[in-house]
Amino acid sequence: MTKEPLSFQDLILTLHHYWSQQGCVILQPYDVEVGAGTLHPATVLRALGKKPWKAAYVQPSRRPVDGRYGENPNRLQHYYQYQVILKPNPDTLQELYLGSLKAIGLDTALHDIRFVEDDWENPTVGAWGLGWEVWCDGMEVTQYTYFQGVGGIEVDVVSGELTYGLERLAMYLQNVDNVYDLKFNNDGVKYGDVFKEQERQFSAFNFEASDVATLKRQFEDMERNVLRILNTENSLGYKLVLPAYDHVLKASHLFNLMDARGAIAVAERQSYIGRIRDLCKACALEWAAQEEAR
Amino acid sequence: MAQLLIELFSEEIPARMQLQAARDFERLFGDRARAQGLTWDSLKAYVGPRRLALHVEGLPLEQAAVTEEVKGPKDGAPEQAMAGFLRKVGLTQDQLVLENGVWMARIEKPAKSTAEVLPGILEDVILTFPWPKSMRSGTSSFRWVRPLKRILFLFDGQVIPLSIGGITSGDLTQGHRVLSSGEAFAVKDFADYQQKLRDHFVILDHIERQSLILDKANEACAAAGCALMDDHGLLEEVAGLNEWPTPLLGDMDPKFLSLPPEVIKTSMRTHQKYFAVRDLSTGKMAAKFVIVANQVASDGGAEIRRGNAKVLSARLSDGVFFWSEDNRKGNFDAWLQKLNGVTFHARLGTMAQRVARIEALAQVIAPLVKADVSLATQAAHLAKADLASYMVGEFPELQGVMGGYYAEAARLPGDVAEAIREHYKPQGPSDSVPEGAVSAAVALADKIDTLVGFFAIDEKPTGSKDPYALRRAALGILRILRQHNVRASLSELVAAWYQSLLIYAGEGRAVYVDTDNWRGSAGPRWAEGETEVYDNYLRDFRAGLLESPVFVIPTDRDYDLDLQFEHVANTPKVDNALLTFRDFRAVSAEFADFFADRLKVMLKDEGVRFDVVEAGFAVRDDDMVRTVARIRALESVLASPAGTGLQAAYTRVANILNAEAKKGALPTAEPKLLSGAPEVETALTQQVIALTPVVERLIDAEQFEEALGKLAGLRGAVDAFLDGVLVNSDVVAERENRLSLLSALRRLFDGVGDLSKLA
Incomplete structure (x- = not known):
């Protein structure tokens, strides 16, 4: 690489700029804790129905079990995904994607870019699709998916979804071995300066200090509330699916927190995932119906 | 005669689907073209990451006239049916032909030009293509494995028009995504296509890519004093990930060589699709690996090597972490504890319960394979522990292998470590049978548990469905029985499994049986070994496990054994059972049939005559080793030469007995030496009486060949007897005794097989 590699924030800004030029709405992160960028309503819900939609955004992803107290160079309980959704997927999506790699300074003449089969699915939101992991010199840098179903429903129009692992990509571009050594900006701030303490405290919280009984109660509250919200009559005259979906996301995060505490027995796991999926499906069906009517 | 060239150009096709897709393309196209009256000299499909192509040579310019046969009504069917049929085919009745009572219409279709029929054929192939998974793209309802981009469709130098999934056929294709300009280019014919692809950095032929990878990888290895570790599956996969394969030799941090080679190889293979490399001077794994890039990088591949080495380091660092965690002291106990929380099958219970059954089985089986009972039991106890280890969690295919390493590290006896490592063997026809006696005992116990367990919950293989690979397990059992000369009846092995069900007794659980004479259960305290039960009660209970379906039921009482002997006519249904296992007797019978079928297949594969196998099986001996010896x-x-005599003697005896049996029951008395009998009768009777104990002894001693030899030696006496006397004598006593003699003779033959099955 001849040019100075992009800092972490410039990587985000470059992707924003690139996808903005492709007509995407550039959104800000969703303000509810989620385990993956896909769960943002801008992807999960907007993938339903027939209306075209193009969006890109950064989404913090919370994976409580992956916390390593800031000691592991590759694993974080909080990291960033860059998420792009194009609905319907354009014919040239692969070329657009490769263009984004060039934009962030990956020279395709120097590197080995490969599309390796990986059929993505997210059982908690009943979503599935066909696609690839994109490898750059053997490292997975992006999950590339053609959505076939969301919320357990087959989609009307297929969306193309790109999920870039930002830290991983930045580590590759900057050639650093430890995520905390990433250049965050061009003014001497490192990723560790911003996030190391957060990783420590949240790792300790996730594994030691969270209260399982509270989490369980809150999970059940959220679960109950999803259906209650959907069934509550209101002045709009139709179901409040967006607030209901927020509660599904909260339930999902509470499940992840309980999981990190080792509070979910192997046998219970499927049942919890099934409960979240059912709630998600109820929201997805309602959203699809509302979209149809709008 | 003309050439056809088709290319279906798409986004990246999963590597694992490519070779099957090529075969399917050939088959589907061939079938449809043949049905259209087309013939050809050669037909071959090609496949790569972004294209599926077909090259056909020697197609006619015009199809042969096709005669279509349409089945009409039966002769004598109502007139309306005939009228309807004639309308449908557009013929009159005198143009129909009556065949086997059915009116057939033969419709001659005039020959069309090949160019005219090709679009329909290809469209049909595309729309019915059997991809394991396919997808829609954008707003289209068309399905393909990944978005389809172009259709190249050339016949005899001309583009054949076809429009499908929003794509119109043409003569254009594209080269390598990065190495070529990416611009589409036109081709004239197959040779031009293949050459231009090569000019645009695409090697069309999968096989050529495979050999290129091997050659270049070996070349790179040889230069560094190394050799590639063969892996055909990986080679096929990698050839499906590259259009312009470029093997590069990368360096691995040597510190990772402290990991077991299986771990390094599996990590390279499954995560990264790298080949492992052996050091030629030591024969051991080298600190190197081969990446197959799809790229000729402008820096000679330095960046690619660097990047891949870095990813591998991260992967193997995880491996080092797993390895050191897994080798902590006391891990086996912790893992076994964890298996309590792992479901093996909803209707069979947990993995820990499976371990307990295997352990109980190994204890019974060990003496049969001449293995040390305590070592076999210990190995069985530990064999599945590694399923709870980090490493096997990451790489399930290393089950057993890792357990073997961890057992060595824990300084367990060598036989135990070996048995843990080898107890999954043989995993298929090309895998070997465990050599050691302890390994063989655990391997048998493992497979018998799988097989009887699934039979007991009625999950038997049907047709092509065998989700638990029970046929493979049965073949494995047969191979171990034969190689280790294990003398056991199958029902004995099934019985041992049913006896092992006592392991389900435990906290809150009892094992319940309901026989004709009593019902009863073994309760929680029994499991604790705190029993004060009389031996004969325990014996009864164990016997009862073989005389009733077995139920695992919940209980809140604390007791050891509870037998109720009063016969209850209307025994209550066990409706609260946690687990239910079918009656031993039914399972055992099905098991015997299942094994007989597997063994028959096995022997036929070994080239034994079908009729000989059937004759040997008619004895219904459930000792598989003895059955094989007999056959x-x-x-x-x-x-x-003795065979002719044997068969001739048997056939004459059997023919007469069969004919006489039609007249009434054959006598069952032993033949006697009757005074005044013809000399040939006396001679044969004496020989049969003298030979009977000899042949029986030989059969008991499993000297079947010798027994058969003796029987073959009777031919002369049999012929003399049957030529010299009339069996069906008017004197009742004579007839009875002669039939008794022949029956006794046939019984001797039957000890080695039912020779009437011989062709």
Whole structure:
């Protein structure tokens, strides 16, 4: 690489700029804790129905079990995904994607870019699709998916979804071995300066200090509330699916927190995932119906 | 004669689907073209990451006239049916032909030009293509494995028009995504296509890519004093990930060589699709690896090597972490504890319960394979522990292998470590049978548990469905029985499994049986070993496990054994059972049939005559080793000169007995030496009386060939007897005794097989 590699924030800004030029709405992160960028309503819900939609955004992803107290160079309980959704997927999506790699300074003449089969699915939101992991010199840098179903429903129009692992990509571009050594900006701030303490405290919280009984109660509250919200009559005259979906996301995060505490027995796991999926499906069906009517 | 070239150009096709797709393309196209009256000299499909192509040579310019046969009504069917049929086919009745009572219409279709029929054929192939998974793209309802981009469709130098999934056929294709300009280019014919692809950095032929990878990888290895570790599956996969394969030799941090080679190889293979490399001077794994890039990088591949080495380091660092965590002291106990929380099958219970059954089985089986009982039991106890280890969690295919390493590290006896490592063997026809006695005992116990367990919950293989690979397990059992000369009846092994069900007794659980004479259960305290039960009660209960379905039921009482002997006519249904296992007797019978079928297949594969196998099986001996010996002896005697005599003697005896049996029951008395009997009768009777104990002894001693030899030696006496006397004598006593003699003779034959099955 001849040019100075992009800092972490410039990587985000470059992707924003690139996808903005492709007509995407550039959104800000969703303000509810989620385990993956896909769960943002801008992807999960907007993938339903027939209306075209193009969006890109950064989404913090919370994976409580992956916390390593800031000691592991590759694993974080909080990291960033860059998420792009194009609905319907354009014919040239692969070329657009490769263009984004060039934009962030990956020279395709120097590197080995490969599309390796990986059929993505997210059982908690009943979503599935066909696609690839994109490898750059053997490292997975992006999950590339053609959505076939969301919320357990087959989609009307297929969306193309790109999920870039930002830290991983930045580590590759900057050639650093430890995520905390990433250049965050061009003014001497490192990723560790911003996030190391957060990783420590949240790792300790996730594994030691969270209260399982509270989490369980809150999970059940959220679960109950999803259906209650959907069934509550209101002045709009139709179901409040967006607030209901927020509660599904909260339930999902509470499940992840309980999981990190080792509070979910192997046998219970499927049942919890099934409960979240059912709630998600109820929201997805309602959203699809509302979209149809709008 | 003309050439056809088709290319279906798409986004990246999963590597694992490519070779099957090529075969499917050939088959589907061939079938449809043949049905259209087309013929050809050669037809071959090609496949790569972004294209599926077909090259056909020697197609006619015009199809042969096709005669279509349409089945009409039966002769004598109502007139309306005939009228309807004639309308449908557009013929009159005198143009129909009556065949086997059915009116057939033969419709001659005039020959069309090949160019005219090709679009329909290809469209049909595309729309019915059997991808394991396919997808829609954008707003289209068209399905393909990944978005389809172009259709190249050339016949005899001309583009054949076809429009499908929003794509119109043409003569254009594209080269390598990065190395070529990416611009589409036109081709004239197959040779031009293949050459231009090569000019645009695409090697069309999968096989050529495979050999290129091997050659270049070996070349790179040889230069560094190394050799590639063969991995055909990986080679096929990698050839499906590259259009312009470029093997590069990368360096691995040597510190990772402290990991077991299986771990390094599996990590390279499954995560990264790298080949492992052996150091030629030491024969051991080298600190190197081969990446197959799809790229000729402008820096000679330095960046690619660097990047891949870095990813591998991260992967193997995880491996080092797993390895050191897994080798902590006391891990086996912790893992076994974890298996309590792992479900093996909803209707069979947990993995820990499976371990307990295997352990109980190994204890019974060990003496049969001449293995040390305590070592076999210990190995069985530990064999599945590694399923709870980090490493096996990451790489399930290393089950057993890792357990073996961890057992060595824990300084367990060598036989135990080996048995843990080898107890999954043989995993298929090309895998070997465990050599050691302890390994063989655990391997048998493992497979018998799988097989009887699924039979007991009625999950038997049906047709092509065998989700638990039970046929493979049965073949494995047969191979171990034969190689280790294990003398056991199958029902004995099934019985051992049913006896092992006592392991389900435990906290809150009892094992319940309901026989004709009593019902009862073994309760929680029994499991604790705190029993004060009389031996004969325990014996009864164990016997009862074989005389009733077995239920695992919940209980809140604390007791050891509870038997109720009063016969209850209307025994209550066990409706609260946690687990239910079918009656031993039914399972055992099905098991015997299942094994007989597997063994028959096995022997036929080994080239034994079908009729000889059937003759040997008619004895219904459930000792598989003895059954094989009997069949082999029969095979060998039949192939020798004595075989003719044997078969001739048997056939004459059997023919008469069968004819006489039609008149009434055959006598069952032993033949006697009657005074005044013809000399030939006395001679045969004496020989049969003298030979009977000899042949029986030989059969008992499993000297089947010798027994058969003795029987073959009777031919002369049999012929003399049957030529010299009339069996069906008017004197009742004479007739009875002669039939008794022949029956006794046939019983001797039957000890080695039912020779009437012989062709």
